[in-house]
Structure formats: C-alpha cells, structure tokens
Amino acid sequence: MATAGTVLLAHAGVYLHTTLRGKLHVWERVLDQAGLKGNERLLDLGCGRGAVLIAAARRLPAGRAVGADLWSKEQSGNSPEVTLANAAAAGVADRVEVHTADMTALPFADGSFDVVTSALAIHNIRSPQGRYLAVNEAMRVLRPGGQLLVADFWPMARKYAAHIGQGTQRGLGPAYWYGGPWLGTTLLHAVKER
Numbered sequence: 001m002a003t004a005g006t007v008l009l010a011h012a013g014v015y016l017h018t019t020l021r022g023k024l025h026v027w028e029r030v031l032d033q034a035g036l037k038g039n040e041r042l043l044d045l046g047c048g049r050g051a052v053l054i055a056a057a058r059r060l061p062a063g064r065a066v067g068a069d070l071w072s073k074e075q076s077g078n079s080p081e082v083t084l085a086n087a088a089a090a091g092v093a094d095r096v097e098v099h100t101a102d103m104t105a106l107p108f109a110d111g112s113f114d115v116v117t118s119a120l121a122i123h124n125i126r127s128p129q130g131r132y133l134a135v136n137e138a139m140r141v142l143r144p145g146g147q148l149l150v151a152d153f154w155p156m157a158r159k160y161a162a163h164i165g166q167g168t169q170r171g172l173g174p175a176y177w178y179g180g181p182w183l184g185t186t187l188l189h190a191v192k193e194r
C-alpha cells in the first residue's frame with residue numbers, strides 16, 4: 001500500500017513538473033536551436049493555451065506566430081480568448097493570431113509557413129489515418145526548406161518520421177516525461193525538401 005502510494009505520488013510529481021516547467025524549458029531550447037532570424041511565419045498545431053506559441057512569438061519580433069486549435073478537452077481552459085490573453089500578458093499580442101482549425105484540414109495555403117511546431121497535440125487525434133493527415137498537412141503548409149518540429153510521445157513521433165520518410169528524432173529527456181520514461185517525449189525535426 002505504502003509503495004503504491006509512493007509510486008503514485010512520484011508519478012504525479014513528474015507529471016506536474018513537466019506540465020508547469022519542464023516542457024517550457026525544453027521548448028525554449030528547441031526554439032533556440034531552430035536558428036530563427038526573427039521574421040519567420042510559424043504555425044503551432046494544437047496550440048492550446050499558447051505555451052509554445054508564445055515562446056516562439058518572443059523570438060519573432062518581425063514575424064508571425066499563428067496558433068491552430070479545436071479547443072477540445074485535452075487541455076483544460078483552452079480557448080482563443082485565453083490564448084490571446086496569455087499572449088497579451090507576455091507582451092507579444094501584436095505578432096500572435098489564433099485560428100479555430102482542425103489540424104487534419106488546415107485553412108492555410110501550401111508553403112505559407114517557415115516553421116511548423118506541435119507539442120503533444122497530434123497524438124490526440126484518435127485514428128492513425130487522422131494523425132498522418134495532420135503530419136501531411138504540416139508538410140503541405142511548410143515552404144521548401146522550412147522546418148517541422150513535432151514533440152510527441154516517442155512511439156508516435158517514430159511513426160510520424162516513418163510516414164514522412166525523413167527527419168531526425170531525439171528524446172527530450174526527463175523534463176518532458178509524463179509520469180516516467182514509458183511516456184517520454186521525442187522531438188521529430190524535419191526540413192522540407194527544396
């Protein structure tokens with residue numbers, strides 16, 4: 001009983017750390033390593049309340065950070081109003097926009113973004129076909145030479161990479177565990193062919 005309680009507590013602690021701090025630190029590093037010039041158009045798929053969207057916007061003083069979401073229940077309190085308020089509080093409202101859009105059928109033109117990000121969102125689509133559609137859409141809206149940066153649970157990220165037939169994968173470490181290594185997160189990084 002005591003052992004089960006300790007395991008549960010440890011699980012909850014790791015989960016909370018990842019949600020409140022770990023994933024933000026990881027994305028700060030991922031975005032720093034993306035070599036942004038500051039004038040890019042970036043799309044964040046399943047932006048939720050805006051953690052990645054806003055971290056990206058801080059790096060885009062002359063660019064645009066666009067969030068797409070269906071505002072479903074996978075994240076509490078997500079809504080366009082909340083995300084825009086978070087962007088305003090962070091001082092980046094002037095370069096942030098949000099769209100109510102399904103990532104399996106994006107309302108954006110081919111090649112219209114320099115960078116597409118997605119953090120723990122694509123796996124929420126129930127069917128594998130739907131998840132692959134989202135990855136196809138991400139690649140479609142990227143310009144040639146544009147970067148795809150997707151963080152998702154490692155078995156999913158592995159499948160997305162196999163689906164597009166390219167990209168590097170790296171584990172994002174304990175800071176992005178949802179309870180333990182069995183729910184570790186992997187970053188898929190791909191560059192669209194020119």
Ligand SMILES: C[S@@+](CC[C@H](N)C(=O)[O-])C[C@H]1O[C@@H](n2cnc3c(N)ncnc32)[C@H](O)[C@@H]1O
Pocket residue numbers: 045046047048049050051052068069070071072073074075078101102103104118119120121122124125
């Ligand atoms: C777990 S939350 C992650 C939010 C944010 N990326 C983060 O890391 O804080 C997943 C988000 O994906 C959104 N989502 C799920 N399915 C979607 C779909 N088909 N199209 C767009 N957004 C979707 C949910 O509404 C939710 O906001």
